Amino acid sequence: MTTGNTTTGNTTTGNAMTTGKAMKPPVPARLGPGDVARVGLSGLRARPARVVLSALGIAIGIATMVSVIGISASGQEELLRRLDRLGTNLLRVQPGDSFTGGEVKLPAGAVAMVDRIGPVFTASGTGEVSASIRRTDRIPKEETGGINVQATTLGLLQTLDGRVRTGVWLNAATERYPAAVLGSVAADRLGIQRPGVQVWVGDRWFTVIGILDTVPLAPEIDRAALVGIPAARAHLDFDGHPTTVYERSAESSVEAVREVLPRTVNPENPSEVAVSRPSDALAARAAAAGTFTGLLLGLGAVALLVGGVGVANTMVISVLERRREIGLRRSLGATRGQVRTQFLTESLMLSALGGAAGSAIGAVITVAYAIARGWPPVVPAWALGGGLTATVVVGMVAGLYPAVRASRLPPTVALSST
Amino acid sequence: MTTPDRPDSKIIEMTGVTKHYEGGVHALRGVDLTVEAGELLAITGPSGSGKSTLLHLIGTLDRPSSGTVRIAGHDVGKLADERLSALRAAHIGFVFQQFHLAAGRSAVDNVADGLLYAGRPVRLRRELAVAALERVGLGHRLHHRPHELSGGEQQRVAIARAVLGDPPLLLADEPTGNLDSASGDAVLGLLRDLHTEGTTVLIITHDHEVATGCDRLVRVRDGEIVFDGTANDRASTAPRPEGAR
Ligand SMILES: Nc1ncnc2c1ncn2[C@@H]1O[C@H](COP(=O)(O)OP(=O)(O)OP(=O)(O)O)[C@@H](O)[C@H]1O
Numbered sequence: 007m008t009t010g011n012t013t014t015g016n017t018t019t020g021n022a023m024t025t026g027k028a029m030k031p032p033v034p035a036r037l038g039p040g041d042v043a044r045v046g047l048s049g050l051r052a053r054p055a056r057v058v059l060s061a062l063g064i065a066i067g068i069a070t071m072v073s074v075i076g077i078s079a080s081g082q083e084e085l086l087r088r089l090d091r092l093g094t095n096l097l098r099v100q101p102g103d104s105f106t107g108g109e110v111k112l113p114a115g116a117v118a119m120v121d122r123i124g125p126v127f128t129a130s131g132t133g134e135v136s137a138s139i140r141r142t143d144r145i146p147k148e149e150t151g152g153i154n155v156q157a158t159t160l161g162l163l164q165t166l167d168g169r170v171r172t173g174v175w176l177n178a179a180t181e182r183y184p185a186a187v188l189g190s191v192a193a194d195r196l197g198i199q200r201p202g203v204q205v206w207v208g209d210r211w212f213t214v215i216g217i218l219d220t221v222p223l224a225p226e227i228d229r230a231a232l233v234g235i236p237a238a239r240a241h242l243d244f245d246g247h248p249t250t251v252y253e254r255s256a257e258s259s260v261e262a263v264r265e266v267l268p269r270t271v272n273p274e275n276p277s278e279v280a281v282s283r284p285s286d287a288l289a290a291r292a293a294a295a296g297t298f299t300g301l302l303l304g305l306g307a308v309a310l311l312v313g314g315v316g317v318a319n320t321m322v323i324s325v326l327e328r329r330r331e332i333g334l335r336r337s338l339g340a341t342r343g344q345v346r347t348q349f350l351t352e353s354l355m356l357s358a359l360g361g362a363a364g365s366a367i368g369a370v371i372t373v374a375y376a377i378a379r380g381w382p383p384v385v386p387a388w389a390l391g392g393g394l395t396a397t398v399v400v401g402m403v404a405g406l407y408p409a410v411r412a413s414r415l416p417p418t419v420a421l422s423s424t
Numbered sequence: 425m426t427t428p429d430r431p432d433s434k435i436i437e438m439t440g441v442t443k444h445y446e447g448g449v450h451a452l453r454g455v456d457l458t459v460e461a462g463e464l465l466a467i468t469g470p471s472g473s474g475k476s477t478l479l480h481l482i483g484t485l486d487r488p489s490s491g492t493v494r495i496a497g498h499d500v501g502k503l504a505d506e507r508l509s510a511l512r513a514a515h516i517g518f519v520f521q522q523f524h525l526a527a528g529r530s531a532v533d534n535v536a537d538g539l540l541y542a543g544r545p546v547r548l549r550r551e552l553a554v555a556a557l558e559r560v561g562l563g564h565r566l567h568h569r570p571h572e573l574s575g576g577e578q579q580r581v582a583i584a585r586a587v588l589g590d591p592p593l594l595l596a597d598e599p600t601g602n603l604d605s606a607s608g609d610a611v612l613g614l615l616r617d618l619h620t621e622g623t624t625v626l627i628i629t630h631d632h633e634v635a636t637g638c639d640r641l642v643r644v645r646d647g648e649i650v651f652d653g654t655a656n657d658r659a660s661t662a663p664r665p666e667g668a669r
């Protein structure tokens with residue numbers, strides 16, 4: 007109705023604009039990685055307190071996961087090193103089960119037979135003696151305190167790589183006398199700290215001449231009082247049959263030795279011989295130490311998830327608050343994709359910041375804990391890499407929805423909001 | 425300045441443009457408007473008459489419900505969102521009533537963003553930003569942040585940002601609306617300078633003086649252009665469109 011009043015201004019040249027088609031529509035410029043990072047950073051710098059708080063959530067999650075993995079890896083490393091020190095070439099031969107159900111014994115010459123196997127460096131044996139050991143003759147026979155008496159060959163200490171804590175080990179002379187060397191636990195149970203003390207073994211006094219350090223690969227020695235074989239035969243009715251034979255060979259031939267041990271020890275009934283490798287238990291513990299962290303790891307994952315929700319929340323709020331900035335950027339020529347990239351970058355940076363801080367905190371916790379326990383500190387690279395990957399994934403997922411929302415915002419709506 | 429005999433000199437060409445919003449609002453009801461490159465044009469009209477809507481369509485921030493909008497020869501309705509963004513980056517500068525400066529960032533950084541999406545390297549952007557700030561008389565305020573600047577200075581920063589890449593078309597929506605008259609005059613002086621240097625400048629204004637200071641005056645009412653001519657024409661014909669309603 008009022009269109010009649012409208013004029014076309016001071017132009018009269020008509021509609022020659024069809025030539026405009028010749029012009030190519032402009033193509034948006036790509037933002038370089040530097041610009042993408044700069045834009046993302048400037049968004050974060052505007053709200054430092056919020057950035058720190060929401061990155062903290064991620065940091066806690068990553069720190070938990072890294073330290074859980076680091077501490078268990080350090081514990082595992084400690085066990086492996088111990089295993090390395092102790093060696094895995096020790097085998098233990100004991101009587102196995104018999105078919106008849108009767109008591110099985112190793113032959114009296116078992117130690118010598120084992121010693122004759124080619125790759126065997128050293129072999130020795132102990133034989134259990136039925137006599138009990140007590141602090142004095144006034145203590146009843148039944149109160150053994152869980153310790154027993156073993157007759158031993160002189161080479162035992164060398165085979166087991168054991169050490170005398172105080173006093174001396176048996177020798178060719180003392181093995182004939184009523185002299186005893188106590189395992190570490192046995193000494194504790196008897197309340198004996200130094201040699202020279204008399205103990206009541208069977209029905210006579212023996213003199214303690216030495217106390218051993220703990221023998222990690224043969225805990226049964228810790229709980230024994232060791233006497234020489236001649237003395238055991240003379241005073242304690244020892245029958246001369248070893249109950250345990252220990253041997254060490256070259257690492258590379260452990261399996262081969264293990265194969266031939268039963269036949270060597272008992273050619274008639276090889277099945278009545280049981281061979282074990284004491285280091286296997288330690289190796290199993292080391293393996294377990296590396297995996298027994300599922301629950302704590304899950305806890306870290308939950309913390310990370312909560313951190314991710316925090317980042318998503320921060321980003322959603324950020325998009326709501328920054329509608330005018332989004333509108334302005336669109337008016338400056340930002341494409342939807344560039345707005346999306348901006349918010350995704352911010353989200354990624356936010357969680358990467360948390361991830362980096364968390365990794366550092368986790369590493370520090372690991373090192374501090376390991377040092378406190380006397381372990382070698384180990385922070386596996388895969389844990390740090392995994393933490394970083396987790397952060398990137400969390401940042402992406404958390405930022406996706408807010409970023410898409412930001413990019414879908416019509417420029418006019420964004421600009422007119424106050 | 426204008427060269428009407430060259431067809432590509434028409435920087436804005438709108439024909440039969442309407443714009444409806446949800447809820448039955450007809451913000452524009454059939455607008456025809458052609459602007460030659462290099463014009464200085466004021467758009468006036470009562471509140472809610474559709475001035476900002478018109479400016480948004482010209483600035484390719486929005487698309488018409490019907491009709492065609494051509495900016496620098498490109499049919500806005502036919503271009504993908506990406507292409508429109510690129511068109512804005514290369515051809516159009518905006519100045520808003522609320523400045524829209526990023527808080528916490530220096531004047532130089534704010535202005536340098538004017539070429540961010542045109543793909544210029546950061547060093548060049550900052551160099552140009554310093555030059556642009558000097559051009560608007562803020563050479564001594566390069567590293568001040570928005571809250572350390574007066575309203576007039578903030579608007580001059582916004583103008584420096586808008587013209588950083590020398591866009592042929594500058595759109596200003598009530599650029600002096602938040603300013604006192606002295607600051608407003610300085611801002612208008614800048615816009616006028618840009619016009620003399622060849623930029624096409626469109627100013628939405630409520631200020632009668634500002635409007636009459638422009639070569640060409642367009643008056644919008646209820647989504648239609650009710651007057652289009654020089655300030656002198658307007659003085660003589662003013663009572664008619666007003667009285668016609
Ligand atoms: N996004 C929108 N959704 C719905 N209606 C809208 C929207 N934007 C504007 N309008 C309506 O369109 C009409 C024109 O609005 P516009 O902002 O163009 O007016 P204006 O002339 O710029 O007014 P002012 O001088 O107050 O800025 C108004 O009635 C307004 O309410």
Ligand SMILES: [Mg+2]
Nearest residue numbers: 475476477597
């Ligand atoms: Mg308006």
